[in-house]
Amino acid sequence: MKCEQVQQLIPDWLEGEAEAFQAEAIEKHMDKCAVCRDELSFWQAVGTSLREESESIKAPPDFAAGVMAQIPVQQNTGVKNPAARWKRSIAAAAAFLLVTAGSAGAYVQWGLNTAPRVAQNENLPGLVTEHDPGQNDPGTMVPDPGSGGSKDSENEPGKTDPGKDSREPAGNDQEPGTANSGGEKPGSEKDNSGGIKPAGTGNEKDPAQYVWLNAGSERVIERTFLRLSVNDFSAARRQAVEYLDNSGARYEILGTESTASGTQETLKIVVDSDMTDALVGNLKNLGQVKNNESQRDEITARYKEYVEQYRTLESQLAATQDSTEREQLQVKMANIEAQLKAWDKEARTDTVILQLES
């Protein structure tokens, strides 16, 4: 074997990757060729240098926290399809209603202060009416958390489970991380993201001001789907509105259809978690229950974990004077804060999709 060939094979030979016949030839050659022995020394030294470097380099101590702090941000920009199945079914129902109803005049107005307006959601083209007994802010479906976390003690998800058919949280077959973002909004996604200041942004606030109360208390995001067959549609509808008003719920009509054979209407209701049980119980008395499903997303553990991350970042912030680093930490904290607030808000309320048909 010639020097040139040998020298080309040396690195592989050193790593035990040369063929047996090559290895034998190289060894023989080494015995008599000083130039190639130098080459061998050279590659041995290079290999040692490179490998020793790999062993001595460690990730910085806060590395994992830094990665995890960025993951909720990625979540929010992902596809919002947690309750995809429901969303699809609601969208299909609405599309059907629109086709058969034909005109805006077919929409039944519920209540006196209902303001009709155009929905922005691409899944539900057409008119949507919204009823908001609490505030004159049709753009806000979900109550503003206000002082943030102060209503936590009211949240007792254990008793808000009206479903006989509780299922595992959605998300097993979906992109992870999207399971809790925006799933309760089949009809008014735009309103929720655009109309409320704290959700999803939070960067404008000093993150240190937000206090996390009851970080360990149970947080569950609950969604219920209820389909009822009623005898007298108008009477049932009136009664339903009364129940909704009494429970302080807010709702919007996702679609209404009137035909010779009967009427069907779909509502999206947002109600405080502690009222859900009573409300759903009452609604069930309005007619025959055709379908009743609920979905629970337990977010307690994740919530707690995020609060811990937040606190870690907070102490890092206190420990550093470097302005760039402080800025980065604050951005990370704001992102965590936004996610926590969104969860807080969702956990305090439940979403009920009600379908009445006669």
Add this chain to the structure above:
Amino acid sequence: MDNSKLLVKKSQKGDTSAFEELVKMYQDRIYALSYQLTGNHADAEDLAQNTFIKAYRALPKFRNEADFGTWLHRIAVNLSINEKRKRRPDVSLDNPVQTRDGEMPRMVASDTESPEEAYENKEFSGMVRRALKELSVEHRAVLVLREMQGYSYDEIAVMLDCSLGTVKSRINRARQTLKKEITRLAAENGRSLPYKDRRRGGEKG
């Protein structure tokens, strides 16, 4: 290994704490690789973070029979090549103090190593690092995977999505460039082919 598979499975179901465990498990390896690929700590941290974030997003596509660490390496290498990361010459590999533990010599001094030898070794390592930095991203990536991470040619071909022949010739060219560069740096330092003397106990330059 089974533990990491379990954690991957949990992470795929949206368990972020399981994913955090995975990050902790692999962070040193990915960070070291990122450092080798980028040549400085600032870019290494970005690359390593982006690797994990990308991995998180791509988790649904990950088949759990594959090795998670290898998959992460693949993401890191491809990110570094695709992004053609900017070099920062001011924070460079040739800085002798690059570990976070402070002034540690690269070459661990063995019992038989004299202070002079230790210094030489350190100096040589510095040259290797500087030379590595002079390579193109592609050449550096294959060398890092082969020499530092110990991947086989086949594995590298899969990682970089190119043929075995391409990998072999690329590694060959990378090695030649590296050697040329080290020789040049040695000459600059007034050392003629330092490796000649290193293993012989001969004169020290």
